[in-house]
Amino acid sequence: MCVTCGCASGETRVEGVDPDHVHTHGDGTTHSHSHALDHTHDHGPDAWQRAAVAAGAAASEGSQARLVQVERDILAKNDALAQHNRDWLAERGIFTLNLVSSPGSGKTTLLVRTIEQLAGRLGVAVIEGDQQTSVDAERIRATGAPALQINTGRGCHLDAAMVQTALGRLAPSEESVLMIENVGNLVCPAGFDLGETHKVLVLSVTEGEDKPLKYPDMFHAASLMLLNKVDLLPHLTFDVERCLANARRVNPAIEVIPVSATSGQGMDDWLDWLERGAHAARQQRPDRVATQHRRLVELEAEVARLRSQ
């Protein structure tokens, strides 16, 4: 299922089901995923000898060896799918956040609290990513918001293909907020665009102020850092100013909001940030004519590509 993470192929489950057998999107388009690891193995020495002989023979015959330009980025496939997701979400005016953090930062509790306080103000849908269990999705559903669980098996991050499948199944409402809670991991998700509007990094004050320097890629990729569990500060030696300085050293443009899901501190600032973002997503929603024109151009390019093969 995962187009870039071979170690998880065949193990991804969306709501408990292998998504390779579920291909329909909300807009009616279909596609299928095939596992990349289906080549044959031939480990015996014979295979190497045959290859070496063939290579030697080709070289001695003055083979028509030629150079073919490629210049393709390795993550191009994930990036293309992510852009497809981004366009799909932008057309519907959906403000989308990719929530990243270490395990235990308080992401899910913060999400639950956020959804409760947004009730009546903004619609929220959630895509949950974990290796196993649907515990988090169930906690979200208990608030009344729709949630879809992706289990990655041994996979360590969500990718654009998983999110594409999830969007088709979840069908978030137009002009709502979509929260994608990534697998708890400050390393791998940094490299995998999902199509989100922003990455939001949740750092708990119990994790230490050096985290931004230890995980620079993730802090660089985030637009906003929620410094969580500030109600615990009186019990810790956590240096807030040093943490902010470290974060800004790695990412000069990062915004920071100190919050506590349990005490409620900072929640108003966080909710205002959300409201502003959701408003911008509504305002920037492309009109239908422009959207259809873009789709037409995409289809024409696809037809031309298929014809040339």
Place this chain on the structure above:
Amino acid sequence: MHEMSLAESVREIVDETARTNGARRVAAVRLEIGRLAQVEIDAMRFAFEVVTRGSLAEAARLEIVETDGSAWCMRCANTVAIARRGDACPECASYQLQVTGGDRMRVMDIEVA
């Protein structure tokens, strides 16, 4: 990180290019890997060897060109070379740097027969 899955992606790109060009065999593959791309070169070589067994690129020579990380320094308005994210500007020692290059991995070209 993820060298095996990255190698799978390389193999897919190489196979597709070779097929499109009617090649029977891939003799060499040239990759460009930025120093900020977080790719372990040795792990990449090992993974490439493993995933190309049984493909058109089996026993292909793997050439890896490492490119420097580059960043725009907002303080001294220079594009500078950096080895790691979080490094200071080599010109003015500021940390206000925006990465501009060297954080991607690309298949540059392949030699086919």
